Amino acid sequence: xVVQDGRGILRRPRRALDRGTARIPGVRAEIVPRAxxxxxxxxxxxxxxxxxxxxxxxxxxxxxxxxx
Numbered sequence: 001x002v003v004q005d006g007r008g009i010l011r012r013p014r015r016a017l018d019r020g021t022a023r024i025p026g027v028r029a030e031i032v033p034r035a036x037x038x039x040x041x042x043x044x045x046x047x048x049x050x051x052x053x054x055x056x057x058x059x060x061x062x063x064x065x066x067x068x
Contacts, residue, residue, distance in 0.1 A: 001027070001028045001029070001030070001050075001051070001054045002017065002020060002021055002024070002027055002028070002029045002030070003029075003030050003032060003039065003047060003050065003051070004016060004017040004020075004029065004030070004031045004032070005031075005032055005035045005036050005037055005039045006031045006032050006033040006034060006035055006039075007034065007035060007036045013031050014031065017029050017031060028054055028057075030050050032046055032047060032050070035047075
């Protein structure tokens with residue numbers, strides 16, 4: 001997963017994200033709106049939500065109770 005700030009001063013966020021993810025097949029990429037370089041400090045609620053969602057999507061489905 002790649003998380004990019006949405007308020008890039010030195011670069012365009014979408015362009016930077018597209019260039020950075022172009023070489024990673026199947027990567028999940030997110031832009032955090034209204035956040036700068038310190039996006040984990042500026043928008044911790046949103047960053048945590050996106051990361052937890054990604055982690056959940058990587059987990060193997062749980063087997064039904066009693067099934068192997």
